[in-house]
Amino acid sequence: MKRDGTGTGRTIVVREAELSFDASAYGRYVADVYDETYAYLTPDSAVEVLAELADGGPVCEFGIGTGRLALPLVERGLTVAGIEGSPDMVAGLRSKAGGDRIDVAVGDFTHTRVPGDFALVLLAFNTVFALPDQAAQVACFRNAAAHLRPGGRFVVEAWVPDPAAFRNGSALRPVRVAEDVVLLEAALLHPAEQRMTTTKVRLTAGGVHLLPANHRYAWPAELDLMAELAGLRREHRWAGWTRLPFGDDSREHVSVYRRADSA
Numbered sequence: 001m002k003r004d005g006t007g008t009g010r011t012i013v014v015r016e017a018e019l020s021f022d023a024s025a026y027g028r029y030v031a032d033v034y035d036e037t038y039a040y041l042t043p044d045s046a047v048e049v050l051a052e053l054a055d056g057g058p059v060c061e062f063g064i065g066t067g068r069l070a071l072p073l074v075e076r077g078l079t080v081a082g083i084e085g086s087p088d089m090v091a092g093l094r095s096k097a098g099g100d101r102i103d104v105a106v107g108d109f110t111h112t113r114v115p116g117d118f119a120l121v122l123l124a125f126n127t128v129f130a131l132p133d134q135a136a137q138v139a140c141f142r143n144a145a146a147h148l149r150p151g152g153r154f155v156v157e158a159w160v161p162d163p164a165a166f167r168n169g170s171a172l173r174p175v176r177v178a179e180d181v182v183l184l185e186a187a188l189l190h191p192a193e194q195r196m197t198t199t200k201v202r203l204t205a206g207g208v209h210l211l212p213a214n215h216r217y218a219w220p221a222e223l224d225l226m227a228e229l230a231g232l233r234r235e236h237r238w239a240g241w242t243r244l245p246f247g248d249d250s251r252e253h254v255s256v257y258r259r260a261d262s263a
Helices: 025-030 044-054 070-075 087-094 134-147 220-229
Strands: 011-013 059-062 080-084 103-106 118-123 148-159 170-177 181-190 195-204 207-216 232-238 252-259
Touching (some): 025 087, 025 207, 044 070, 070 080, 134 207, 148 220, 220 232
Parallel strands (some): 011 103, 080 103
Antiparallel strands (some): 232 252
16 A cells, blocks of 8 residues: 555455454444444544644554544545454445545454554554453554654553442443433443443434443553553653643543654
């Protein structure tokens, strides 16, 4: 695939036998309602930060989905490629204006490669926790580092684990309450494995959608160690895309890791 600033829009499919887990499962449940469910999340602040960090260079997004962040980056003139486990999510991306300009490899982003060296690799919206265990997360960091050019950055957006929010190992919380939609999340905590079993429940006048997802959560310090194992160092950590300082009360973080420049 060429890296000429326009993108070829090609899709590479990794054989299912090569996948370490079913990376396509999430998309089978959520692809048809994903954009509607998360339309309230405006990408503007994230896109502003990412464009600045990329500094005009090419971007690769792990878990590119339907293009919530990738397409606005393309509109800013950046070359964007991606890796996505779900063919259904990629179909959603391809159906949108500009989606045909993005090269996407369908596969597990712990090891799937997209040709090229990138100024920035992105893993947004808690997607690092979609990987099934610590070993897979470490492999993901190493794969991100392998995609980076010298001096390139790996950006991870994730929530901060909060086991105290659970009572007797379970929790039910409202994610969004509006006149036309209610989004709830039911979760079970498995602390011995740092794992959560969750299902979001989307209620609208049109019916009920169940959106299951499992998470292997990790605290920010553990992610820092994964980065170190991959040869990356932490450059920034903010409490979100607005770049407020990260502190004891922060419930999410945006962490920026950097590959060393060539000697």
